Amino acid sequence: MKRSAVLLLSPGLLLIIVLLILPILQMFLPTFVGDQFFLEKYLNFFHSNGNIQVILRTLMIAVITTLITLSLGLPTAYWMSRLGDRWKKVVSIIVLFPILTNAVVRNFAWITILGKNGVINNFLMQLHIIDKPMTLLYTNFSIVIGSVYLFLPIMITSLVSSFSQLNFEVEEAASVIGARPSIVFFKVILPQLSVGMLTGSILVFVGSLTAYTTPQLLGGNKNMVLATLLQQQSITLGDWTSASVVAVILTVIAVLVMTIMNYGTKLMDRRNAK
Amino acid sequence: MANIEISDLSMSYQKGKQILDQLSLNIKDGELLSILGPSGCGKTTMLRLISGLIPIQKGTIKVSGKDISKVPVYKRNFGMVFQSYALFPHMTIFQNITFGLKRRKLDKKTIEQKALNILDITGLSNLKDRMPHELSGGQQQRVSLARALAINPNVLLLDEPLSNLDAKLRIEMREEIHRLQQKLDMTTIFVTHDQEECFAISDRVALMNQGQIEQLDTPQNIYKNPRTEFVARFIGYENFIPKTWAEDQQWQFHKEITGKLLTIRPENIGIGTGENTLLGKVVSKNFLGNYYQYIVDTELGILKVNTTKDQSETNAEITLNFPESSLIELEDK
Amino acid sequence: MRTKIKFSSVVGCLVLVILVVPLLIVIVTSFGEESAISFPIKGFTFEWYANVFQQPDFVEGLKMSSIVAILASFLALLVGIPIVYVLTRFDIHHKDWFQTIFLSPALIPEIVIGFALYQALVISLQLPLFISLIVGHFLLCLPYVVRLITAGMMEFDESIEEAAWMVGYDKITTFFKVVIPNIKQSVVAAFILSFITSFNNIPISLFLNGPDLNMLPTSILNYLENNYDPTVSAVSVILMIITASIMILAEKYLGLNKLT
Numbered sequence: 001m002k003r004s005a006v007l008l009l010s011p012g013l014l015l016i017i018v019l020l021i022l023p024i025l026q027m028f029l030p031t032f033v034g035d036q037f038f039l040e041k042y043l044n045f046f047h048s049n050g051n052i053q054v055i056l057r058t059l060m061i062a063v064i065t066t067l068i069t070l071s072l073g074l075p076t077a078y079w080m081s082r083l084g085d086r087w088k089k090v091v092s093i094i095v096l097f098p099i100l101t102n103a104v105v106r107n108f109a110w111i112t113i114l115g116k117n118g119v120i121n122n123f124l125m126q127l128h129i130i131d132k133p134m135t136l137l138y139t140n141f142s143i144v145i146g147s148v149y150l151f152l153p154i155m156i157t158s159l160v161s162s163f164s165q166l167n168f169e170v171e172e173a174a175s176v177i178g179a180r181p182s183i184v185f186f187k188v189i190l191p192q193l194s195v196g197m198l199t200g201s202i203l204v205f206v207g208s209l210t211a212y213t214t215p216q217l218l219g220g221n222k223n224m225v226l227a228t229l230l231q232q233q234s235i236t237l238g239d240w241t242s243a244s245v246v247a248v249i250l251t252v253i254a255v256l257v258m259t260i261m262n263y264g265t266k267l268m269d270r271r272n273a274k
Numbered sequence: 275m276a277n278i279e280i281s282d283l284s285m286s287y288q289k290g291k292q293i294l295d296q297l298s299l300n301i302k303d304g305e306l307l308s309i310l311g312p313s314g315c316g317k318t319t320m321l322r323l324i325s326g327l328i329p330i331q332k333g334t335i336k337v338s339g340k341d342i343s344k345v346p347v348y349k350r351n352f353g354m355v356f357q358s359y360a361l362f363p364h365m366t367i368f369q370n371i372t373f374g375l376k377r378r379k380l381d382k383k384t385i386e387q388k389a390l391n392i393l394d395i396t397g398l399s400n401l402k403d404r405m406p407h408e409l410s411g412g413q414q415q416r417v418s419l420a421r422a423l424a425i426n427p428n429v430l431l432l433d434e435p436l437s438n439l440d441a442k443l444r445i446e447m448r449e450e451i452h453r454l455q456q457k458l459d460m461t462t463i464f465v466t467h468d469q470e471e472c473f474a475i476s477d478r479v480a481l482m483n484q485g486q487i488e489q490l491d492t493p494q495n496i497y498k499n500p501r502t503e504f505v506a507r508f509i510g511y512e513n514f515i516p517k518t519w520a521e522d523q524q525w526q527f528h529k530e531i532t533g534k535l536l537t538i539r540p541e542n543i544g545i546g547t548g549e550n551t552l553l554g555k556v557v558s559k560n561f562l563g564n565y566y567q568y569i570v571d572t573e574l575g576i577l578k579v580n581t582t583k584d585q586s587e588t589n590a591e592i593t594l595n596f597p598e599s600s601l602i603e604l605e606d607k
Numbered sequence: 608m609r610t611k612i613k614f615s616s617v618v619g620c621l622v623l624v625i626l627v628v629p630l631l632i633v634i635v636t637s638f639g640e641e642s643a644i645s646f647p648i649k650g651f652t653f654e655w656y657a658n659v660f661q662q663p664d665f666v667e668g669l670k671m672s673s674i675v676a677i678l679a680s681f682l683a684l685l686v687g688i689p690i691v692y693v694l695t696r697f698d699i700h701h702k703d704w705f706q707t708i709f710l711s712p713a714l715i716p717e718i719v720i721g722f723a724l725y726q727a728l729v730i731s732l733q734l735p736l737f738i739s740l741i742v743g744h745f746l747l748c749l750p751y752v753v754r755l756i757t758a759g760m761m762e763f764d765e766s767i768e769e770a771a772w773m774v775g776y777d778k779i780t781t782f783f784k785v786v787i788p789n790i791k792q793s794v795v796a797a798f799i800l801s802f803i804t805s806f807n808n809i810p811i812s813l814f815l816n817g818p819d820l821n822m823l824p825t826s827i828l829n830y831l832e833n834n835y836d837p838t839v840s841a842v843s844v845i846l847m848i849i850t851a852s853i854m855i856l857a858e859k860y861l862g863l864n865k866l867t
Contacts (some may be wrong), residue, residue: 002699003714004697004778005693005697007697008689008690008691008693009690010689010693011686011687011689012686012687012709012749013708015686015745016708016709016711016712016746016749019724019728019742019745019746020711020712020715020720020723020746021711022727023723023724023726023727024715024720026723026726026727027722027723027726027727028718040658043821050674054832068663072618072622073622075615075619076615076618076619076622078619079615079616079618079619080616080619081612082615084813089863091619091623092856092863092864093863094623094626094627095626096854096863096866097630097850097851097854098626098630099630100754100803100805100807100850100853100854101807101846101847101850102824102827102843102846102850103807103809103824104809104824104827104828104831104843105630105633105843105846105847106630107627108633108827108839108840108843109629109630109632109633109843110629111831111835112629112632112633112636112644112646112840113629114633117643117644117645118646119632119646122645124647149625149626149629152622152625153626153628156622173773182726208715210716210717210718210719210810211743212717212718212810212813213809213810213828216737216828217828217831227718227810229717230614230718230722231718231813234722234725234814235813235814242857243722244722247716247719247722247723250716250718250719251715251716251719254714254715254716255714255715259716261732261818286741309815325773326772327769327772327773334653347769347772347773348772348776348777348778349775352773353774354769354770354773356766356769356770357765357766358764359766360766360767360769361767361770362767362770362771362785362789363767363789364785364788364789373771373774373776374773374774374775374776376775377776378775413799418770421770422773422774423775424774425774426773429617450753593615
């Protein structure tokens with residue numbers, strides 16, 4: 001390799017190794033030391049029903065959030081891609097604004113809506129549909145609502161860029177030869193969008209999997225997910241080793257999901273390119 | 275002004291693919307030499323080695339007797355025109371042209387004088403305050419040429435400068451390059467894959483194939499006497515005749531070089547009896563403006579015959595003749 | 608065809624409403640006179656905005672968050688641009704490995720980065736919190752810089768650099784006189800995106816703040832755990848105004864599509 005390349009790359013490489021890789025290793029390695037067996041700490045972790053529930057809850061929330069954002073995002077992105085330039089810009093700004101706004105603000109908004117004295121309960125009680133406030137906040141439901149709200153704009157943005165590359169002539173050709181609209185959508189449009197859908201799904205799935213702010217604010221203490229469990233074990237309880245075990249599990253799941261889905265994207269990209 | 279001596283230039287990529295293979299070439303002072311060849315033949319690599327944009331692995335390049343192998347690109351004082359024009363997008367045309375001059379220790383007045391002079395001889399004076407993106411492709415390439423000439427280079431290097439232009443502009447621009455090259459008497463290397471533009475302006479042509487020079491000659495000689503089958507095919511010969519077959523038929527032709535093939539241009543094959551005849555059947559006849567092209571099926575396979583006179587019809591049996599003086603012997607490679 | 612377009616526009620409009628209304632509710636509640644957040648509001652007051660500036664955690668947090676975001680973004684550009692230059696312009700082995708390494712901070716969950724840095728830098732190496740915070744946010748910003756600058760370099764014709772070398776400029780001078788002016792937009796976009804990402808971050812700051820070192824988002828989070836009054840609405844509105852101003856600036860100088 002050329003000397004100048006080494007010179008330019010080494011500061012960055014050094015910083016990443018010293019400031020990221022080594023700290024991660026320092027955290028990871030002690031979790032694989034046990035009195036009898038190197039996976040002891042993990043066995044203990046999985047022995048607890050509560051912990052298994054946390055993992056399942058985390059995964060469920062990520063899956064449901066991805067599915068909801070996908071099914072709301074697809075029609076929205078389709079609609080946006082067919083708007084005139086001027087309206088498209090206005091709508092894009094409305095979609096981009098929440099992405100750039102702090103997550104605390106966006107989650108706080110849902111506290112005011114879902115809370116005991118929140119907008120929904122107030123409204124329904126005033127109409128005498130219910131006479132006692134419903135428990136909407138601090139449930140799995142509120143975490144999902146908050147996550148969807150947090151990640152829907154990201155899904156839409158990923159889909160819009162893949163809609164804008166979509167070949168609408170193929171669609172017209174298909175309807176000219178007499179294919180029904182639903183068939184045109186599923187057989188012609190959807191395959192062209194698969195890469196955008198996967199990219200968006202990776203971002204949303206991994207984002208909601210590792211999110212801290214939403215479950216913290218909207219989930220409360222009963223509905224823990226891996227990220228809040230990590231925070232609780234470390235900052236609140238000071239149990240660094242258990243926290244590290246949680247961190248390793250969270251990282252492994254996230255990296256695994258991303259690797260698999262990225263591989264899928266590459267495969268589809270190649271198939272579409274043909 | 276300068277002459278260039280290239281000797282034993284070799285270049286290969288990491289995976290062992292040989293791009294240039296012990297190539298030697300001398301370019302005379304003030305000469306316009308074209309490097310012609312299909313894509314992948316190594317012509318661009320050769321130009322980039324000469325320019326210094328890529329380092330030399332093996333061999334030497336001397337300019338006016340001085341070895342420049344170790345001289346970095348920015349100290350070579352060569353002018354280069356790129357296929358993509360490569361103008362500096364953030365500078366006006368005037369700034370594009372003075373950019374190289376500013377690096378040289380010249381006072382402001384001299385720089386301006388030189389730039390105005392170059393703008394004048396390239397016909398760009400009225401565009402000097404425009405930005406590159408406001409210019410047409412042809413104008414951009416003109417600026418690119420002016421920028422290369424402004425630094426008063428020892429050698430001018432042209433890397434497919436015409437291939438992004440449309441047909442009419444291409445002819446105009448190649449005349450312009452030729453005119454300026456003659457006027458400034460500048461040693462010039464012109465890389466192209468287009469034989470017409472290359473033949474039109476070059477003093478000599480180096481025809482390259484697979485990292486080697488197949489033939490180095492004047493355009494006329496290359497056209498009249500291709501040395502190998504590759505050269506012949508590249509410049510439009512399509513009829514090839516095995517020598518052993520011709521000998522069996524007791525054809526008359528010059529036997530000066532050893533090789534397996536003879537070739538002849540389509541317009542040199544005669545219809546009717548004469549020297550060296552061969553029977554065939556007309557497969558199709560195409561009218562191509564100033565001549566007819568007959569596709570003739572013969573014992574040797576399909577041959578193409580161009581003639582100005584309408585002499586036969588499809589499916590007719592005809593006799594072809596091959597004048598001894600038009601049969602060209604090819605060397606094996 | 609008709610029915611599908613109708614269906615998608617109904618969903619599209621609904622989604623827009625869902626995206627906008629919660630933020631509008633926050634804006635409205637920030638003006639309510641009652642000390643508990645309610646909607647619709649009773650009365651009208653600016654008192655909660657005044658209260659925001661009475662909270663030392665918010666004022667100091669805003670300052671600290673801005674400083675950290677600016678420093679981390681600068682650092683990420685300083686380290687990231689040379690990296691991208693090598694990865695896009697040099698012929699080196701294992702390019703995709705290097706690419707993965709420099710994008711790796713984006714692979715690891717932010718909260719894990721925060722936790723790991725706390726153990727390694729604050730506990731083991733006893734580094735000051737401020738330094739650790741800058742490190743964490745630098746790691747957060749680096750992938751954005753690498754991605755955006757790479758896109759900018761890919762769009763920039765390599766021959767233009769070569770043309771500058773040919774007329775007599777060495778590679779370093781060419782980099783500053785020709786490359787930088789032409790990727791300026793990507794650099795600005797990378798800075799803006801880095802700034803916003805760092806400014807909004809919670810999971811990393813969570814572990815790396817302390818009694819004397821507050822970041823605005825974590826301060827709001829702490830405040831929310833003990834109080835539920837329109838001060839939070841007011842500070843949220845201030846954050847929205849900051850976001851909007853950044854978007855207007857970005858739109859004016861770059862076009863918003865540069866940010867996604």
